[in-house]
Amino acid sequence: MGITLSQSEEKKAGSRKGRPNYDPVLRERLAAAACEPGVSVAKLAREHGINANMLFAWRRRYRARQQTESAALIPVVVLNEAPAVVAPTLPAESEGVKPVAPAGTIEIHIGRCVVRVDGVVDADTLRTVLGSLRS
Template sequence: MTEPEGKPGSRKGRPNYDREFRRRLAAAACEPGVSVAKLARDNGINANMLFTWRSRYRAQLQAETTPLIPVAVVHETPPARVAMSAQASGVDHRTPRNGTIEIRIGSALVKVDGAVDAETLRLVLGSLQS
């Protein structure tokens, strides 16, 4: 007797799970409070396999998100220029720039009034991405 021929690329003894099945379980494994080991056991698969699927699923979601967001200039005013006297020319008196930056990322809103340190703003925006 000969063995039945499988699909090209299929491996004997190892099931080839449907792509939709893998995606559905990986998405379920990303839900808060879900035990990946219990989810894997309930579906008859190895927990390490589900961890791998979940990792690939998260990487795919990250790749699909666009790093750039649309920006709209609401009101643009040139910075105010202040004339300095000859006596004060040796002293560094900077006038703070007035303005507002409003950034919406998903349900989060970051609103910045006045002058802001660029590094601080970078840290705040970076924390919203994770």
């Protein structure tokens, strides 16, 4: 399967001898085309007269930009929704017994990483755990 883009966009002569500066629009289009399923990146690079390693680098940067742009919201799926249990208040004689908070589970899949939090977790602790995944 081959993808051929318009040949009207030629490479510009760069300020460095023998190293052309390619138009950012051309880079973006070739990187997007290289991300298509079934496309041979080496063949696409050869068809447009550029080095395959350069196209792989453009594709890597393109995917990184796409990921950061789309990372704002992630889908959430509720697997098992348990109704909240309201316990009746007990008389003053059982003051030594602490009330039991409703338990739940949060499971977050990020790439190959799975974060599972059981029980009651405050927002600051969860923010710290998720922040450590970024680094």
